[in-house]
Amino acid sequence: MAKMSTAAVSCATALMLVHIIPDLLSVKIRESFLKSKAEELDRERGLIIKQEETGRHVRMLTHEIRSTIDRHTILKTTLVELGRTLELEECALWMPSQRGPHLQLSHTLNNLIPVGSTVPLNLPLVNEVFNSAEAVKVPHSCPLAKIRPLVSRYVSPEVVAVRVPLLHLSNFHINDWPDQSSKSYAVMVLILNGIRKWRDHELELVEVVADQVAVALSHAAILEESMRARDQLVQQNVALDLARREAEMAICARNDFLAVMNHEMRTPMHATIALCSLLLETELTPDQRSMIETILKSGNLLATLIDDVLDLSKLEDGSLELDTGMFNLQVTFREVVNLVKPIAFVKKLSMTLTLSLDLPVYAAGDEKRLLQIILTVVGNAVKFTKEGYVSIDVSVAKPEYIRDWQSSEFHPLSTDGHFYLQVQVKDSGCGIDPHDIPLLFTKFTESQSASNRHKGGAGLGLAICKRFVNLMGGHIWIESDGQGKGSTFTFIVKLATCNYPNEFPGRSVAGVDRANQIRDNLF
Incomplete structure (x- = not known):
């Protein structure tokens, strides 16, 4: 019985081992797998640590490297x-x-x-x-x-x-x-x-x-x-500033010289003009009278040029100031026509003056400069027109109308107590090429079409007029379709309204002399 019991236990144990051995083997396999995974994780951890260390070294080195600009x-x-x-x-x-x-x-x-x-x-x-x-x-x-x-x-x-x-x-x-x-x-x-x-x-x-x-x-x-580059720019700016100061000093010295010379030249020139005028009242032969008249016209032309140069020097150094005063605006234009009309009559030109109904009778501004601008523009129209007409249209320009027409160049602003005077001078003269128009306002520059003009030339007249117009807060421009098709000069200046003047000053002697000089130079 003992042997049989031992055999039964042995058989039962053998049957149990059949099921236990695979489990033991699977545990062993899992243990090996987990061990290999642990070793792999250790390697990855070491790699991460190395990468972090490398990154730290890179950041440190980058900081040290970029800490200087040398x-x-x-x-x-x-x-x-x-x-x-x-x-x-x-x-x-x-x-x-x-x-x-x-x-x-x-x-x-x-x-x-x-x-x-x-x-x-x-x-x-x-x-x-x-x-x-x-x-x-x-x-x-x-x-x-x-x-x-x-x-x-x-x-x-x-x-x-x-x-x-x-x-x-x-x-x-x-x-x-x-x-x-x-x-x-x-x-x-x-x-x-x-x-x-x-x-x-x-x-x-x-x-x-x-x-x-x-x-x-x-x-x-x-x-x-x-x-x-910054250092070079600084050096260039210093050199440019030094050159600018030297140029300004040279301009001031030139303007002072011109002013002194013009003042010194006026006295003998006026004496020459006065003596020629007295000689014309004496008994002269035709040849003598012709020579005296030529001397008188040349003297008037030179006196005008002297005044223009003096005005230009004052304009360039900014010392010219407008003389503001009350004057009769409508009378000023009628006097211009009276000065130029004899010359237009000799050339058989039709000359008209149109004053708008809303044009004020009195205004406040620089009458002398305004008269000089009008005489220069009208005188050029008469001078370069052989036959036909010269018309002068005077009106009050509306700022809105000007902005719509000349918006790219002139932007007037409406203000109380002021108005914009618009003067338009049309002629049937020789005309101007469109590409030559900008040259007319440049001092001592002659346009290509000037050679076709009668006694054509270029000087300071229109250049100074443009400066005067700008100084009066206005704008001047020329329109022409080409040679032989006439031209239109238009300028706008800003004047102060004066509805009830207490005093109307008479025209100064300087203004009359200036008007006569411009009139004498029209031929």
Whole structure:
């Protein structure tokens, strides 16, 4: 019975083992799987730690590299920080040289390679480094890593070389580095001591740092060029300011000279004109009278030119001020017509004056300058018209109408107590080419069509009139369809209203003399 019981227990145990053994085997397999997973996680954790360490080193190196804008300081800082972080035996930078197709050693960490050493660019190893964007392991005996004799404890140190793009180099030289194109490279060589080997994350660190150095160098180059351009602009501004002050002094000296000369020339000129006028009242032969009249006309012309030059000098230095006073506006235009009408009668020209109904009788402004503008414009119309007509239309211009018509050049503003006087002088004369119109308001400039004008020429008349009109807050322009089709002179000036004048001053002697001079110069 004991044997049978033992056999039964043995059979039962054997049957149970059939089911337990697979479970034991599966547990063993799972244990191996979990162990391999744990080892893989450890490796990944170590890799993450290395990457974090690499990133920290990169950030630290980037901060140190970009903490300065001096390119030589950037390179020296790079070598020092890489040597401290990677425990390098030597770190060297080879830059392209201007003295031939080779690389020249510019910076070293421990001076184990003599500065100034050169390596030809056509070496296969150099081309391999240039053609690779990654760090390349090179033999320790190659020319790029040929350091001084090693201590006996160093055994075949590992060396890597990486290219550094030279982006936008300008005047970045080793004592005189040449400008390089965007495809030029420098070579950074890093030498470990013989104790350890290069690790992958260290190679990645070297590659990233090389790119950061390239960016920092490009930023420094751009900043240096910007500072250089700023310094040049400052120097140019100083020179321009000095030239401007010298030009202003020269203009002031010229204007003072013109003013003095004009004042000094007026006295003998007026004496000559007065004596010629007295001579004409005596008994003269026809030839003598003709010569005296020619002298008188020439004297009047010269006196007008003297006044124009004096006015121009005052306008240019800003010393001319308008004489504001009340005057009869309608009488002024009638006097202009009375001055010019005899000449128009001699030339058999039809001359008309039209005053609008809303034109004020009295106004306040510079009567003398306004009379000079009107006489110059009307006188030119009579002078350059052989036959036909000359018409003068005077009206009050509405600011809204002017803005719609001349919006690109003149923008008047409506103000209480002022109005805009518009004078339009039309003639059937020789006309003006459209491209010559701007030249008429330029002093001492003759248009191409002036040669077809009778006694044509150019001087200061219209140039001064334009200045006077601008000084009066107005605008002047000319319209013509071409030669032989007449022309239209229009000017607008701003005058003050004067509805109830207490006093109407008579015309000054200077104003009468000026009007007579302009009238005498119409022929």
